[in-house]
Amino acid sequence: VSGLDWAVLVLTLVGIVAFGAWRSRGVHTTESYLRAGKDIRWWTIGLSVIATQASAITFLSVPGQAYQDGIGFVQFYFGLPIAMVLLSAIALPVYHRLRVYTAYQYLEQRFDSRTRQFTALLFLVSRGLASGLAIYAPALVLSAVLGWPVLWTNLFLGAVTIVYTVAGGSRAVSRTQTAQMAVILVGLIVAFWVAVAQLPPGVSFGQGVALAGALGKLQGVDTSLRLDTRYTLWSGLLGGLFVQLAYFGTDQSQVQRYLAGGPLAESRRGLLMNGLLKVPMQLFILFIGVMVFVVYQLSPPPLFFNRAELERVRASHPAEVAALEATHARLFSEKRRAIDAWFANHADTAELRAAEARVQALRKDTGALVARARPGADPKDADFIFLRFVLDHFPRGLIGLLVAVILSAAMSANSAALSSLGATTVVDFYRPRHPDASDARTLAVARWSTAGWGLVAVGFATFASLLDNLIQAVNVLGSLFYGPMLGVFLVGFFLARVGGRAAFWATVAGEIAVLAAARFVSLGFLWYNVLGCAVVVGLAPVLQRIWSRPSPTPTGEP
Amino acid sequence: VFQARFDSSPTWSTRVAETEPEVEQGRWGRLYFLVLAVLAMEIAGLWVVEQVFR
Numbered sequence: 001v002s003g004l005d006w007a008v009l010v011l012t013l014v015g016i017v018a019f020g021a022w023r024s025r026g027v028h029t030t031e032s033y034l035r036a037g038k039d040i041r042w043w044t045i046g047l048s049v050i051a052t053q054a055s056a057i058t059f060l061s062v063p064g065q066a067y068q069d070g071i072g073f074v075q076f077y078f079g080l081p082i083a084m085v086l087l088s089a090i091a092l093p094v095y096h097r098l099r100v101y102t103a104y105q106y107l108e109q110r111f112d113s114r115t116r117q118f119t120a121l122l123f124l125v126s127r128g129l130a131s132g133l134a135i136y137a138p139a140l141v142l143s144a145v146l147g148w149p150v151l152w153t154n155l156f157l158g159a160v161t162i163v164y165t166v167a168g169g170s171r172a173v174s175r176t177q178t179a180q181m182a183v184i185l186v187g188l189i190v191a192f193w194v195a196v197a198q199l200p201p202g203v204s205f206g207q208g209v210a211l212a213g214a215l216g217k218l219q220g221v222d223t224s225l226r227l228d229t230r231y232t233l234w235s236g237l238l239g240g241l242f243v244q245l246a247y248f249g250t251d252q253s254q255v256q257r258y259l260a261g262g263p264l265a266e267s268r269r270g271l272l273m274n275g276l277l278k279v280p281m282q283l284f285i286l287f288i289g290v291m292v293f294v295v296y297q298l299s300p301p302p303l304f305f306n307r308a309e310l311e312r313v314r315a316s317h318p319a320e321v322a323a324l325e326a327t328h329a330r331l332f333s334e335k336r337r338a339i340d341a342w343f344a345n346h347a348d349t350a351e352l353r354a355a356e357a358r359v360q361a362l363r364k365d366t367g368a369l370v371a372r373a374r375p376g377a378d379p380k381d382a383d384f385i386f387l388r389f390v391l392d393h394f395p396r397g398l399i400g401l402l403v404a405v406i407l408s409a410a411m412s413a414n415s416a417a418l419s420s421l422g423a424t425t426v427v428d429f430y431r432p433r434h435p436d437a438s439d440a441r442t443l444a445v446a447r448w449s450t451a452g453w454g455l456v457a458v459g460f461a462t463f464a465s466l467l468d469n470l471i472q473a474v475n476v477l478g479s480l481f482y483g484p485m486l487g488v489f490l491v492g493f494f495l496a497r498v499g500g501r502a503a504f505w506a507t508v509a510g511e512i513a514v515l516a517a518a519r520f521v522s523l524g525f526l527w528y529n530v531l532g533c534a535v536v537v538g539l540a541p542v543l544q545r546i547w548s549r550p551s552p553t554p555t556g557e558p
Numbered sequence: 559v560f561q562a563r564f565d566s567s568p569t570w571s572t573r574v575a576e577t578e579p580e581v582e583q584g585r586w587g588r589l590y591f592l593v594l595a596v597l598a599m600e601i602a603g604l605w606v607v608e609q610v611f612r
Contacts, residue, residue, distance in 0.1 A: 074604070081597040085590040213611020220604035233601070268586065275593045279600050 005400030012404035020176030024168040033169035036260035045270025051177035055413030056138035063386035066289025070217035075231045079240030084275030096264045103255045110492040112500030120428040126481040131417040132460025138410035162454035165415040180408040187405030195291035208294040239526025246482030253420035305381035305388040313373045422450030476525045483532020484510030498544045506540035
């Protein structure tokens with residue numbers, strides 16, 4: 001990393017934080033701390049919603065995932081536009097009319113306080129843990145770039161995010177996210193351009209895309225009906241719809257973004273903007289990963305993309321690493337010849353795929369050696385693929401920009417998460433117990449709880465290295481809780497006869513069903529959302545019929 | 559008051575009517591259709607790309 005890269009990185013990050021601080025000055029009340037403000041416009045809401053979902057994990061893991069498995073992951077987002085339409089039509093008007101700060105306030109007004117607090121608790125657990133993962137991913141980047149231990153980079157990134165969020169609240173989060181998204185979009189376009197520019201002379205962009213297609217990286221729609229396959233058209237449309245409905249409709253980190261304090265129309269346009277842009281944006285990031293894959297078909301890739309880990313293994317097993325590297329070089333030469341033959345005559349696709357399969361098998365052998373040589377180390381290197389590509393192939397100055405993109409994404413997603421965790425803690429747990437607390441006291445509690453959740457996230461980030469592919473870990477974690485959360489909201493919206501007692505126990509049963517399925521049944525994780533939601537929506541009316549007594553009178557919000 | 563009216567509405571359409579007038583629903587309906595149509599075109603486009611480059 002050159003001095004120019006450092007200059008670009010520091011100037012970009014300082015510029016973003018200064019912009020956010022300037023736009024969010026004057027946060028002295030709980031209202032201004034928990035809401036972005038009445039003057040917020042739809043494009044700010046839309047960018048804020050997109051930035052909240054697009055964490056650093058998106059930019060580290062997604063290209064690596066495309067490198068390994070192709071663009072099929074885009075199917076996960078097929079349910080998102082449908083979810084945006086349904087939320088705009090159904091949930092948003094209700095939230096606006098009730099003037100709630102958090103989605104869970106609605107549940108008390110509709111059911112009772114324990115349903116509200118149980119659902120809020122599910123959110124706190126899932127989002128608190130996911131925030132830890134969202135800190136760990138960019139900490140990996142800083143660790144690889146600076147050579148610092150991951151623990152230090154975890155602490156550094158966590159501290160910056162906590163200070164910045166605690167100071168400015170939701171207003172700082174939303175305003176800063178517009179600047180962060182601008183940096184992210186510029187960075188993505190630059191990354192794509194650099195990847196295409198790395199194609200060797202004589203190989204056109206079209207040939208590169210055709211090569212990716214021949215090697216199965218452009219399979220974006222899987223119409224098979226297998227339930228144990230993670231990403232298919234159907235799991236994306238149905239399971240994805242449920243997870244996105246739950247995420248955007250009941251996860252306070254998103255609800256806080258679009259219930260920013262402005263008119264209903266602005267919130268709605270912001271959500272629909274997300275519905276229009278999300279799939280193309282995700283596809284673009286995946287396509288960058290595909291281009292990285294193409295570049296590494298035509299020029300030698302590293303044997304293992306986590307270079308620091310490979311060097312540690314080399315220190316203890318030098319002969320085995322040298323043998324793997326020699327085999328890797330030979331297999332690459334064979335594959336290169338197969339590619340040249342395929343470019344000349346597209347007929348021999350089978351030989352091309354066989355050559356690629358041999359390279360993939362060797363990558364697995366390398367991972368197995370890493371696992372054997374260093375128990376506890378991560379044998380998978382998918383999250384390092386894009387980072388390694390940036391460090392090895394990007395010109396001076398642009399490495400700093402790409403690291404700024406990853407850190408901007410980390411800051412935006414984490415600040416939104418911490419702000420919403422703080423808001424939920426104070427609105428759903430503190431204020432109902434202390435209705436007479438002064439505004440200054442409530443604001444102080446909001447700030448302290450935001451900081452406290454930041455510390456929890458940093459603590460969990462310390463253990464995140466033990467998990468598989470990061471973005472899948474985040475999605476699996478969310479899917480363990482989202483189904484029942486969505487279910488209780490759907491019961492509230494659509495099943496008018498169901499009261500608080502039935503809704504509460506159906507939600508508890510839904511959560512138990514999801515945890516049992518995750519433990520005992522082989523089921524793609526997207527289906528957890530459908531299962532949890534179905535149990536709540538199916539069971540609540542049955543319980544209501546059994547317990548035909550009227551439920552306790554709602555207490556209402558003070 | 560709104561919550562009580564909303565919850566006591568017999569059908570979903572009357573509930574929606576509690577939240578905004580019919581004219582507004584129609585205006586937004588066109589935008590909803592646009593978002594869903596774009597999604598359908600994206601899926602179809604991906605399927606075509608897969609067939610062309612497989």
